[in-house]
Amino acid sequence: MQLHTLTAHELLEKIKNKETNAKEICESISRRIKSIDSKVKAYVRRGENKLPSKEAFYDNGTILKGIPVAIKDNICTKGLATECCSHILDNFIPPYDATVIKKLKDAGALIWPDKTNMDEFAFGSSTENSFFGPTHNPWNLECVPGGSSGGSAACVAGEEAVFALGSDTGGSIRQPASFCGVVGLKPTYGRVSRYGLIAFASSLDQIGPITKDVRDSAFLLNIIAGKDIQDSTSADIAPPDFTRSLEKDIKGLKAAIPKEYLVAGIDSQVKKNIEEAIAKLKELGLECKEVSLPHTEFAVPVYYIIATAEASSNLARFDAVQYGLRSKKQRSKALNRLLEMYASTREEGFGQEAKRRIILGTFVLSHGYYDAYYLRALKVRTLIKQDFDNVFKEFDCILTPTSPSAAFKIGEKKEDPLKMYLSDIYTISANLAGIPAISLPCGFTKDNLPVGLQILAKPFDEEMLLRVAYNYEQNTGWHKLRPKL
Ligand code: GLN
Secondary structure (H helix, E strand, C coil): CCHHHCCHHHHHHHHHCCCCCHHHHHHHHHHHHHHHHHHHCCECCHHHCCCCCHHHCCCCCCCCCCCEEEEECCECECCECCCCCCHHHCCCCCCCCCHHHHHHHHCCCEEEEEEECCCHHHCCCCCCCCCCCCCCECCECCECCCCCCHHHHHHHHCCCCCCEEEEECCCCCHHHHHHHCCEEEECCCCCECCCCECCCCCCCCEEEEEECCHHHHHHHHHHHECCCCCCCCCCCCCCCCCCCCCCCCCCCCEEEEEHHHCCCCCCHHHHHHHHHHHHHHHHCCCEEEEECCCCHHHHHHHHHHHHHHHHHHHHHHCCCCCCCCCCCCCCCCCCCHHHHHHHHHHHHHCCHHHHHHHHHHHHHHCCCCHHHHHHHHHHHHHHHHHHHHHHHHHCCEEEEECCCCCCCECCCCCCCHHHHHHCCCCCHHHHHHCCCEEEEEEEECCCCCEEEEEEEECCCCHHHHHHHHHHHHHCCCHHHCCCCC
16 A cells, blocks of 8 residues: 555554654655656645655654645745745745644644645636646546645645645635545634635635545644634634544434525536435435525625625735735836836736736725625625524535536636636535535546535534534545546
């Protein structure tokens, strides 16, 4: 058994039995990266893929014993470039670690080999909006890996990492996990500190694990969850041991199937896989019943108003003064050199999608349109949240597809933003409502592309969705299949 193919819990078992160590694990991963990453392009700066120095392989009785973890390029890592895959953050080397990174290091993880590719500032569903060019799906190199955490999902699926962190504002952990056949968990808003995550939409962003199986997902969440005084939106609710309930069965638990999710627009093979997954869960004792989430149809427009509004405000800080790119262009002998510097840097530094979102977001926040768009969207967001509250009065979880289709071809939707935005239909409601959601593999299309099942639960009930997911996974085994590369 090659070490790079194993999960974290399998590796830790081997380390415990003195069958291997962190150094051998990194060597195995390094060989794997050398052999496939020129095709997959999951990592951003492959030049930095040096083996860590000997001292880095510390054990010191830590939980993770020097096991490496791959990190999305929008999570600040001290001394290691963090650019959100944007030209405007050229060579930005954070002087501090995000709280999740600090927690991982304290647990004995190695932040290695590098940062993973993503859509610029996490704007996208395909990783095609990266300044570094697209990542390729390990199941079919002509397809996208999903996005925006496409690099993190692809490196886990391609066995170029043991596990990874991504961020999810509207599906960016779950949709790439589904496209790449791995497990992606978006925790409840407030469960994990956002300190050091470069903000996209602050009321929606969450960091979460992308892993080869459900047990690793629970295990990684244990390490990163919890209140943080550096993030006032992190919740003062003590996280349980998320691995504790995995083994409990699911007999008698109640699952809701929203009727709005399995209708028009869904790919027939995705639908078939989801129906089979539901049938399997019923067999395992889950009681499933159809429900309605009547405001589902408004989720996409509401999200793209709120997310762009917040993004336009968050991105205002990239002004060429404090960090990142500074344009050398002098467009005119303008008197106002400062404005000129802002303008030419932002023009050069932001990609097309970032500019589109800044313009959209500025528009919906502007005088005269604020009430008509932004304020209205906030009200509908409350209605979407109430839909979920109502369902959770009676049900323990909700089952849906993660995405209406499997991975699409590189280039297929890039020039049609509306088509791209509509593909987020099943994932964004969880962010708007702040609830936890997981995507796990539940089969394949005829073209051998993975399909993901999404499970949602009440706020702070990640244990429930991990338990349902684990029961499904252990009784099916889709997670054991890996792409042949
Ligand atoms: N695809 C969505 C968007 O483009 C979600 C991105 C995300 O979760 N970061 O905004």
